[in-house]
Amino acid sequence: MEKKITILPGDGIGPEVVAAAVRVLQAIGKRYKHEFHLAYAAIGGAAIDQFNTPLPEETIETCSQSDAILLGAVGGPKWDNNPPELRPEKGLLQIRKTFDLFANLRPVKSFPSLLDSSPLKREVADNVDLLIVRELTGGIYFGEKKRTESAASDLNIYTREEIERIVDNAFELAKLRRGRLCSVDKANVLETSRLWREIVEEKKAQYPEVEVEHNLVDSVAMKLITNPSHYDVIVTDNMFGDILSDEASVITGSLGVLPSASIRGDSFGLYEPVHGSAPEIAGLGIANPAATILSVAMMLRYSFGMKEEAAEIERAVNAVFEDGYFTRDLAKDKDSALTTDEWTDKVIAEIDTNFVADSIMESYI
Amino acid sequence: MEKKITILPGDGIGPEVVAAAVRVLQAIGKRYKHEFHLAYAAIGGAAIDQFNTPLPEETIETCSQSDAILLGAVGGPKWDNNPPELRPEKGLLQIRKTFDLFANLRPVKSFPSLLDSSPLKREVADNVDLLIVRELTGGIYFGEKKRTESAASDLNIYTREEIERIVDNAFELAKLRRGRLCSVDKANVLETSRLWREIVEEKKAQYPEVEVEHNLVDSVAMKLITNPSHYDVIVTDNMFGDILSDEASVITGSLGVLPSASIRGDSFGLYEPVHGSAPEIAGLGIANPAATILSVAMMLRYSFGMKEEAAEIERAVNAVFEDGYFTRDLAKDKDSALTTDEWTDKVIAEIDTNFVADSIMESYI
Ligand SMILES: [Mg+2]
Numbered sequence: 048m049e050k051k052i053t054i055l056p057g058d059g060i061g062p063e064v065v066a067a068a069v070r071v072l073q074a075i076g077k078r079y080k081h082e083f084h085l086a087y088a089a090i091g092g093a094a095i096d097q098f099n100t101p102l103p104e105e106t107i108e109t110c111s112q113s114d115a116i117l118l119g120a121v122g123g124p125k126w127d128n129n130p131p132e133l134r135p136e137k138g139l140l141q142i143r144k145t146f147d148l149f150a151n152l153r154p155v156k157s158f159p160s161l162l163d164s165s166p167l168k169r170e171v172a173d174n175v176d177l178l179i180v181r182e183l184t185g186g187i188y189f190g191e192k193k194r195t196e197s198a199a200s201d202l203n204i205y206t207r208e209e210i211e212r213i214v215d216n217a218f219e220l221a222k223l224r225r226g227r228l229c230s231v232d233k234a235n236v237l238e239t240s241r242l243w244r245e246i247v248e249e250k251k252a253q254y255p256e257v258e259v260e261h262n263l264v265d266s267v268a269m270k271l272i273t274n275p276s277h278y279d280v281i282v283t284d285n286m287f288g289d290i291l292s293d294e295a296s297v298i299t300g301s302l303g304v305l306p307s308a309s310i311r312g313d314s315f316g317l318y319e320p321v322h323g324s325a326p327e328i329a330g331l332g333i334a335n336p337a338a339t340i341l342s343v344a345m346m347l348r349y350s351f352g353m354k355e356e357a358a359e360i361e362r363a364v365n366a367v368f369e370d371g372y373f374t375r376d377l378a379k380d381k382d383s384a385l386t387t388d389e390w391t392d393k394v395i396a397e398i399d400t401n402f403v404a405d406s407i408m409e410s411y412i
Numbered sequence: 413m414e415k416k417i418t419i420l421p422g423d424g425i426g427p428e429v430v431a432a433a434v435r436v437l438q439a440i441g442k443r444y445k446h447e448f449h450l451a452y453a454a455i456g457g458a459a460i461d462q463f464n465t466p467l468p469e470e471t472i473e474t475c476s477q478s479d480a481i482l483l484g485a486v487g488g489p490k491w492d493n494n495p496p497e498l499r500p501e502k503g504l505l506q507i508r509k510t511f512d513l514f515a516n517l518r519p520v521k522s523f524p525s526l527l528d529s530s531p532l533k534r535e536v537a538d539n540v541d542l543l544i545v546r547e548l549t550g551g552i553y554f555g556e557k558k559r560t561e562s563a564a565s566d567l568n569i570y571t572r573e574e575i576e577r578i579v580d581n582a583f584e585l586a587k588l589r590r591g592r593l594c595s596v597d598k599a600n601v602l603e604t605s606r607l608w609r610e611i612v613e614e615k616k617a618q619y620p621e622v623e624v625e626h627n628l629v630d631s632v633a634m635k636l637i638t639n640p641s642h643y644d645v646i647v648t649d650n651m652f653g654d655i656l657s658d659e660a661s662v663i664t665g666s667l668g669v670l671p672s673a674s675i676r677g678d679s680f681g682l683y684e685p686v687h688g689s690a691p692e693i694a695g696l697g698i699a700n701p702a703a704t705i706l707s708v709a710m711m712l713r714y715s716f717g718m719k720e721e722a723a724e725i726e727r728a729v730n731a732v733f734e735d736g737y738f739t740r741d742l743a744k745d746k747d748s749a750l751t752t753d754e755w756t757d758k759v760i761a762e763i764d765t766n767f768v769a770d771s772i773m774e775s776y777i
Pocket residue numbers: 289290293630631
């Protein structure tokens with residue numbers, strides 16, 4: 048296959064982790080005989096410095112000519128006192144809006160070799176493999192805001208259409224996974240939640256292979272910690288998704304291994320690590336590239352339909368952890384920590400070795 | 413001191429755990445020479461069965477003549493198909509509204525002897541002693557709800573006054589504790605949160621002994637799990653408080669040990685365990701009364717200013733756990749589990765023994 052990808056390195060450790068992930072992407076391309084054409088563009092603080100805007104027209108143009116976007120991270124102290132329109136984060140909000148990326152995918156999968164870093168007991172965090180699907184462009188974060196002398200308000204509003212498209216998305220994702228969908232709302236008090244629940248119930252018939260449960264947000268906030276392995280796909284609105292996906296991110300013991308995607312229902316999407324730009328370690332070559340590498344795996348799976356390739360990256364990352372190789376953030380013995388590049392080399396070597404092993408097997412068949 | 417307390421046993425295990433807590437209350441009264449006058453009244457399903465309403469006028473009347481209310485639990489399958497106005501839970505909502513109980517206090521304190529039951533690692537859950545102060549009568553749960561053919565909405569609205577009174581309350585509570593207050597909002601996107609944050613900043617000057625931090629709700633959802641011992645008092649709005657207090661409730665490893673209070677700024681308040689009516693074990697005499705007993709301790713502290721008495725109940729409960737006595741829900745060896753009454757006897761014996769020891773000490777001085 049041939050695919051065009053826009054690379055947005057961004058700020059802080061963004062360029063470093065993106066460079067590492069691109070190397071893994073190219074290794075996969077070579078092994079599976081795909082051609083990935085890369086176009087680099089500016090976003091965030093880097094774009095402000097160069098173009099005086101966090102999302103230049105050229106970047107939008109480049110992205111619209113691509114099949115997917117890989118982003119590093121945006122932001123840093125340098126731009127913290129900028130006016131709202133000149134904040135790096137604005138670039139991220141604008142790109143999601145420009146391309147109508149309404150579904151935020153936040154998978155949480157525990158790596159056995161990292162369970163010591165989890166705040167949860169080993170037996171609780173083990174075998175967690177869940178995917179939170181968060182509505183990203185509607186709800187209370189975007190509803191009308193009002194302020195008077197004596198009060199303030201925010202309108203939580205959802206149209207039927209907005210809910211239908213995210214719910215469809217979540218059902219499709221559940222089909223690709225273990226076939227279980229938990230819809231999260233607060234239907235005992237919120238009208239938006241009651242509409243949400245009705246729509247999930249209506250859609251159920253179209254996806255007979257998916258098992259559906261409804262759960263209240265406060266109850267899920269508990270169960271995500273007491274029994275996270277219960278969940279497969281969780282679908283919820285913008286605000287609940289914001290809270291629950293951040294809560295769930297602590298399960299694995301490290302933000303450094305969490306990828307994410309923002310998609311829109313067709314194959315186009317933006318892929319980025321959950322962690323931020325970590326300006327304090329930028330340029331040192333010690334950042335953990337795992338989350339960005341795993342974001343590339345998500346891109347392959349969701350945007351390009353390359354399931355085997357995606358699984359191979361995930362297998363390789365896990366194997367490198369299992370072999371006891373970690374970057375500084377996860378290494379118990381800091382002296383043995385690998386640099387960003389060294390750790391990426393291990394992942395690529397793992398992919399190559401596996402490929403050679405496969406080829407030898409094949410030549411015997 | 414002389415105090416009048418209305419006892420609302422309610423449904424399921426409510427009557428059993430309330431009876432146990434009343435015994436502890438009377439033991440404390442005897443030891444510290446207080447007179448507690450009790451008046452029993454109906455609420456929830458029990459009130460529906462007897463008076464055809466979940467909150468009879470007589471109950472309101474009795475409560476208004478008291479200094480505080482102790483409630484067991486409401487609800488059960490018997491009333492699950494009742495119309496909204498005849499649901500047991502409605503009684504609880506109405507009593508909070510009738511008495512304007514706008515502040516919900518949810519303390520979470522870990523007991524060393526229960527840490528095995530926590531989903532968190534021992535070192536994470538140990539030494540947690542936090543108090544969530546949730547605004548209970550405003551915000552999105554009570555704002556205007558709308559539904560059209562194609563959309564639904566909920567209005568999140570707070571007046572300055574509503575925020576001021578809960579924030580004052582939280583500052584006062586922080587003064588009584590370790591002097592640290594974390595105000596939780598989503599000020600980067602919500603107008604109600606920006607007003608909330610402004611008010612906390614305004615109030616700060618009145619409470620120079622309290623150290624204040626502001627935190628975003630999604631970030632607190634993470635930190636409550638990664639570093640719960642960081643927190644002293646947390647104050648937040650109705651919805652965030654709902655989610656965070658339920659999330660925090662998993663830290664101790666058991667809902668069976670979590671008390672709560674709903675107060676209004678003067679000394680009047682309603683005290684109840686966090687757990688529900690557990691109809692499946694009602695009448696068996698095996699329910700864990702710890703949460704209700706600890707709710708009595710909260711009543712003594714917050715409504716009656718009896719700090720020493722409250723601390724004595726908490727000390728006794730902890731001592732009984734430390735001695736290895738548990739009810740069925742917490743006992744590792746179910747055969748050695750104590751009944752509700754047996755476990756309560758241990759708590760009372762602990763209080764009595766301590767009192768005798770104190771008296772002997774005093775007679776030597
Ligand atoms: Mg967030």
